[in-house]
Amino acid sequence: xxxxxxxxxxxxxxxxxxxxxxxxxxxxxxxxxxxxxxxxxxxxxxxxxxxxxxxxxxxxxxxxxxxxxxxxxxxxxxxxxxxxxxxxxxxxxxxxxxxxxxxxxxxxxxxxxxxxxxxxxxxxxxxxxxxxxxxxxxxxxxxxxxxxxxxxxxxxxxxxxxxxxxxxxxxxxxxxxxxxxxxxxxxxxxxxxxxxxxxxxxxxxxxxxxxxxxxxxxxxxxxxxxxxxxxxxxxxxxxxxxxxxxxxxxxxxxxxxxxxxxxxxxxxxxxxxxxxxxxxxxxxxxxxxxxxxxxxxxxxxxxxxxxxxxxxxxxxxxxxxxxxxxxxxxxxxxxxxxxxxxxxxxxxxxxxxxxxxxxxxxx
Amino acid sequence: xxxxxxxxxxxxxxxxxxxxxxxxxxxxxxxxxxxxxxxxxxxxxxxxxxxxxxxxxxxxxxxxxxxxxxxxxxxxxxxxxxxxxxxxxxxxxxxxxxxxxxxxxxxxxxxxxxxxxxxxxxxxxxxxxxxxxxxxxxxxxxxxxxxxxxxxxxxxxxxxxxxxxxxxxxxxxxxxxxxxxxxxxxxxxxxxxxxxxxxxxxxxxxxxxxxxxxxxxxxxxxxxxxxxxxxxxxxxxxxxxxxxxxxxxxxxxxxxxxxxxxxxxxxxxxxxxxxxxxxxxxxxxxxxxxxxxxxxxxxxxxxxxxxxxxxxxxxxxxxxxxxxxxxxxxxxxxxxxxxxxxxxxxxxxxxxxxxxxxxxxxx
Numbered sequence: 001x002x003x004x005x006x007x008x009x010x011x012x013x014x015x016x017x018x019x020x021x022x023x024x025x026x027x028x029x030x031x032x033x034x035x036x037x038x039x040x041x042x043x044x045x046x047x048x049x050x051x052x053x054x055x056x057x058x059x060x061x062x063x064x065x066x067x068x069x070x071x072x073x074x075x076x077x078x079x080x081x082x083x084x085x086x087x088x089x090x091x092x093x094x095x096x097x098x099x100x101x102x103x104x105x106x107x108x109x110x111x112x113x114x115x116x117x118x119x120x121x122x123x124x125x126x127x128x129x130x131x132x133x134x135x136x137x138x139x140x141x142x143x144x145x146x147x148x149x150x151x152x153x154x155x156x157x158x159x160x161x162x163x164x165x166x167x168x169x170x171x172x173x174x175x176x177x178x179x180x181x182x183x184x185x186x187x188x189x190x191x192x193x194x195x196x197x198x199x200x201x202x203x204x205x206x207x208x209x210x211x212x213x214x215x216x217x218x219x220x221x222x223x224x225x226x227x228x229x230x231x232x233x234x235x236x237x238x239x240x241x242x243x244x245x246x247x248x249x250x251x252x253x254x255x256x257x258x259x260x261x262x263x264x265x266x267x268x269x270x271x272x273x274x275x276x277x278x279x280x281x282x283x284x285x286x287x288x289x290x291x292x293x294x295x296x297x298x299x300x301x302x303x304x305x306x307x308x309x310x311x312x313x314x315x316x317x318x319x320x321x322x323x324x325x326x327x328x329x330x331x332x333x334x335x336x337x338x339x340x341x342x343x344x345x346x347x348x349x350x351x352x353x354x355x356x357x358x359x360x361x362x363x
Numbered sequence: 364x365x366x367x368x369x370x371x372x373x374x375x376x377x378x379x380x381x382x383x384x385x386x387x388x389x390x391x392x393x394x395x396x397x398x399x400x401x402x403x404x405x406x407x408x409x410x411x412x413x414x415x416x417x418x419x420x421x422x423x424x425x426x427x428x429x430x431x432x433x434x435x436x437x438x439x440x441x442x443x444x445x446x447x448x449x450x451x452x453x454x455x456x457x458x459x460x461x462x463x464x465x466x467x468x469x470x471x472x473x474x475x476x477x478x479x480x481x482x483x484x485x486x487x488x489x490x491x492x493x494x495x496x497x498x499x500x501x502x503x504x505x506x507x508x509x510x511x512x513x514x515x516x517x518x519x520x521x522x523x524x525x526x527x528x529x530x531x532x533x534x535x536x537x538x539x540x541x542x543x544x545x546x547x548x549x550x551x552x553x554x555x556x557x558x559x560x561x562x563x564x565x566x567x568x569x570x571x572x573x574x575x576x577x578x579x580x581x582x583x584x585x586x587x588x589x590x591x592x593x594x595x596x597x598x599x600x601x602x603x604x605x606x607x608x609x610x611x612x613x614x615x616x617x618x619x620x621x622x623x624x625x626x627x628x629x630x631x632x633x634x635x636x637x638x639x640x641x642x643x644x645x646x647x648x649x650x651x652x653x654x655x656x657x658x659x660x661x662x663x664x665x666x667x668x669x670x671x672x673x674x675x676x677x678x679x680x681x682x683x684x685x686x687x688x689x690x691x692x693x694x695x696x697x698x699x700x701x702x703x704x705x706x707x708x709x710x711x712x713x714x715x716x717x718x719x720x721x722x723x724x725x726x
Binding site for chain 2: 003006007020023024027028029030032033045046047048049287288296301302303304305309310322325326329330332333335336337338340342351358
């Protein structure tokens with residue numbers, strides 16, 4: 001397979017911060033980017049060669065977009081499957097329809113992981129209140145009687161979820177999700193959460209960063225730290241799990257796998273078929289950033305080194321955290337990344353800041 | 364002075380690789396960039412929010428540009444002084460008219476440096492063949508009878524220069540420069556060439572990278588290496604020279620000063636009132652890149668740390684050096700930067716590659 005030559009154009013579905021950072025990583029490799037999505041104006045458009053503002057289901061717009069690019073990727077896994085399917089007949093799309101179909105649906109995703117031999121928390125499909133009662137009876141005892149009811153699709157940052165315990169009113173919980181096809185997951189009292197970001201090239205080569213320790217606040221990622229403080233056996237096991245999933249998906253690009261840590265066991269929480277918030281530290285903290293690595297992978301270039309450049313911490317700037325920007329800019333070693341979003345809203349990811357302690361600073 | 368708030372727009376005169384890398388450094392700080400210049404299409408436009416393709420002397424275009432931006436900077440010191448003067452009445456311009464006027468003219472520049480106490484090679488103004496004969500008589504003996512005749516304006520990468528020795532036909536040399544106002548500089552048999560890249564903030568704070576060792580090939584920068592292998596006294600002296608010049612110019616932004624090294628003496632060769640090719644390594648090799656530092660300085664933000672992240676080498680990709688890209692991409696630690704130029708021409712800067720050896724790798 002011939003790599004995409006310099007001067008080529010990469011189409012990106014979604015124009016948020018991930019598309020923005022992908023576009024900035026593509027430019028030094030000689031590529032131009034064309035952003036496609038409904039948001040007007042898209043933050044990624046500020047650093048992209050071209051922008052199309054259109055609905056994901058607008059076939060005329062999709063067709064023109066496909067004609068203007070050499071390859072398509074995405075920053076957002078909830079692009080309608082039909083849009084990706086339509087594009088994939090016109091232009092190479094990475095990651096492809098299979099990876100998206102698997103990761104868009106929590107039930108399909110968990111079935112897939114278990115089939116690959118990557119364990120998850122216990123779970124059951126819930127399509128009715130009776131299903132929910134049966135699922136609680138089955139999963140409750142295994143997990144100390146706490147469980148989480150989640151919609152199968154479109155959930156993120158804690159949206160579309162209800163935590164249940166023995167006191168919960170199941171009818172009320174089921175109504176809260178408005179009858180959407182759902183899944184009940186046993187709540188695991190985990191020791192911590194890590195993610196593994198793995199890259200797989202068009203030639204099948206695979207590489208990963210060391211596991212990343214993630215802390216959430218109000219269901220939104222707050223900090224990512226790497227190394228994660230795992231021992232070598234744990235780290236290898238976490239990476240092997242993510243790598244197995246990438247291979248089984250026949251994946252091309254960067255895949256993020258979120259894992260619950262319970263002792264030496266890693267349970268797959270969810271997968272994101274794209275660059276991931278927990279990998280933003282890699283811009284300064286790794287030899288090759290997740291954004292460059294994704295571009296390399298989908299364009300058929302060799303993968304870069306995913307070695308660390310030090311001990312790294314990334315902190316998200318959510319909502320009015322962005323008011324801390326003057327203090328952050330005054331810290332000589334702080335790397336600020338704002339996303340070019342005009343409007344500050346509670347819970348909105350406005351930017352992040354990364355700190356790298358290099359070898360000589362590490363105590 | 365209040366910093367430019369996030370969301371602000373920076374106007375950049377010139378749309379080449381320097382404008383491109385400035386635009387990519389402005390985005391993480393929350394700024395948008397508007398590129399102005401005659402080149403169509405400008406490589407910087409691929410990663411900028413807005414582009415105006417117009418002549419530097421088109422006043423209507425300049426006025427609209429000024430109205431669309433909060434501040435103006437430049438990637439190219441040979442912007443006509445009139446354009447900068449015109450803009451400076453409409454919008455803050457950094458670096459300003461004084462810095463440009465000083466560095467656009469080799470004679471003014473050398474007078475300025477000597478007045479600041481920064482020595483240069485011996486030189487004399489040449490406006491006629493008689494001037495040239497007189498200058499040779501004066502400078503020749505001091506410098507082993509070799510000297511370089513250069514146009515005062517618009518020279519770069521060895522263009523507009525003639526090397527003279529005792530055998531040279533002076534009339535022919537003078538004719539080669541077509542009667543342009545010129546300067547004769549004594550040719551110093553230097554030990555090496557270094558550059559110092561210094562940043563000065565709107566608040567007067569000053570910071571610099573360690574001196575950079577530069578090697579040229581065919582009068583074009585080939586490699587930059589840092590640290591430069593100077594001893595501590597030499598390094599301090601070189602930095603002090605550059606800092607003195609920045610302060611005396613009342614400079615705001617990043618200033619590059621090229622120096623000839625002869626023992627413990629540093630002679631100012633030339634100054635560039637902008638980010639500089641010899642600082643491209645700083646994207647990966649320093650805590651804050653020269654591009655981010657320039658944006659910080661002109662926008663009134665605090666300067667970032669200019670500490671090294673390792674031993675660094677940058678190599679330019681000139682003309683068909685760009686054919687080496689597949690091999691470069693296959694080196695896991697090589698950082699490739701292509702400039703998005705469609706046409707490969709001999710002597711054209713197509714990109715660069717940077718290697719960083721971190722502390723643990725340095726032997």
